[in-house]
Amino acid sequence: MSAHIDLARLPGGTILPSPAWRRHWLATLWQQQVPLDELAEQLGCDPAMTGKVIGLANAGVPPGERRHAAVSAAMLAAIGLPALRQACATPAPPAPTCAHFDAQRYWSHSLAMACAARVAGDALQLAPADELYSCGLLANCGQLALATVHPQEYGELLGQYGNGVTARLLGEESQRFGHHQLALSAILMRDWGMADILCDAVLCHAAPPGFGRAGRMTDLAKLLKLASGFADLILRNGAGPREPALATARVLGLDAGHMETLLRHSNAEWSEWRDILEPHTHPAPCRTRTRVRPAARQVFSEFI
CATH class of the missing domain: 1.10.3210.10 (Hypothetical protein af1432)
Structure with a gap:
């Protein structure tokens, strides 16, 4: 049986989920005046959010310039909180219910x-x-x-x-x-x-x-x-x-x-x-x- 994965669903990490409680927790941070270094730490311990934010930051990097590979306060400042809120508000799929996947x-x-x-x-x-x-x-x-x-x-x-x-x-x-x-x-x-x-x-x-x-x-x-x-x-x-x-x-x-x-x-x-x-x-x-x-x-x- 072949079930080839649709790579069109992968770019931007749109199919990657985070735990439900973690999505709720991150949502509350947008309503608080959280310092960017603390926000970077919170985003940076989640694979789905890390990929999404790095991708968002690199989309604005001019050709030939060094691209981002880590979430940082400086990166978040360059993206801007409005763009971050919009990206993180994008609905994510629920955590996978895949047998034998812990x-x-x-x-x-x-x-x-x-x-x-x-x-x-x-x-x-x-x-x-x-x-x-x-x-x-x-x-x-x-x-x-x-x-x-x-x-x-x-x-x-x-x-x-x-x-x-x-x-x-x-x-x-x-x-x-x-x-x-x-x-x-x-x-x-x-x-x-x-x-x-x-x-x-x-x-x-x-x-x-x-x-x-x-x-x-x-x-x-x-x-x-x-x-x-x-x-x-x-x-x-x-x-x-x-x-x-x-x-x-x-x-x-x-x-x-x-x-x-x-x-x-x-x-x-x-x-x-x-x-x-x-x-x-x-x-x-x-x-x-x-x-x-x-x-x-x-x-x-x-x-x-």
């Missing part, structure tokens, strides 16, 4: 991966840390697209092959829908105007090119693979095998001790948001994530 885990893993990508990126200096945060957040938005556009067919596929980003699942996704989840993530990111090197890193991060294919994009893909491994460990409260993440860390020049340092800092940043991601809790007053502290940078500088 939506809560998807959103939690996306943010954990984003936090890990920012922390590791700040340490390794492969790209601006906030851009890597966006890449971590958006790296698996293609799976959300599949679960939203084809919930029944994709649920059947997940029932057969599981949620893990494996070669078998990616192959079946390509055969059934025309594109696998990572390719769809890259397509969406390109449509939002993000740099090709970031999109390519997301596309191949599950299986980065091996030796003999060295280059900045390959390093970025490996860093995102490490961030994904960190996210898995974070959501398991640190339980489970370390070897997959450690193997990637070593390729990036990190030993076990350095990896554990990055993992602790990633978990600390993630923990600041864990409570408000629980669906049964009420959102706390708007707050911002803690930026990487100078002490953390000092620790990281020991192995940069």
Whole structure:
């Protein structure tokens, strides 16, 4: 059976949903005089809203000028609150009801991966840390697209092959829908105007090119693979095998001790948001994530 995904429904992220409570929470922010840096933090922890806002900002960037890849207060100021309100008021589809797709885990893993990508990126200096945060957040938005556009067919596929980003699942996704989840993530990111090197890193991060294919994009893909491994460990409260993440860390020049340092800092940043991601809790007053502290940078500088 073929159920190729309609790419015409993807540009702009119009088919990507956010949790219902999160849409309600963001709606209340427009009625308050929230500082732009706090608003940027709130928008920037949601994959659907992050993609939409980055795309909106890049639509106004003249050809040849540097495009945006992260939500920031300066970006929101350039867009303007009226345009932001209009974009965020666009009706979004409900969260997917796709069998075997754990939506809560998807959103939690996306943010954990984003936090890990920012922390590791700040340490390794492969790209601006906030851009890597966006890449971590958006790296698996293609799976959300599949679960939203084809919930029944994709649920059947997940029932057969599981949620893990494996070669078998990616192959079946390509055969059934025309594109696998990572390719769809890259397509969406390109449509939002993000740099090709970031999109390519997301596309191949599950299986980065091996030796003999060295280059900045390959390093970025490996860093995102490490961030994904960190996210898995974070959501398991640190339980489970370390070897997959450690193997990637070593390729990036990190030993076990350095990896554990990055993992602790990633978990600390993630923990600041864990409570408000629980669906049964009420959102706390708007707050911002803690930026990487100078002490953390000092620790990281020991192995940069």
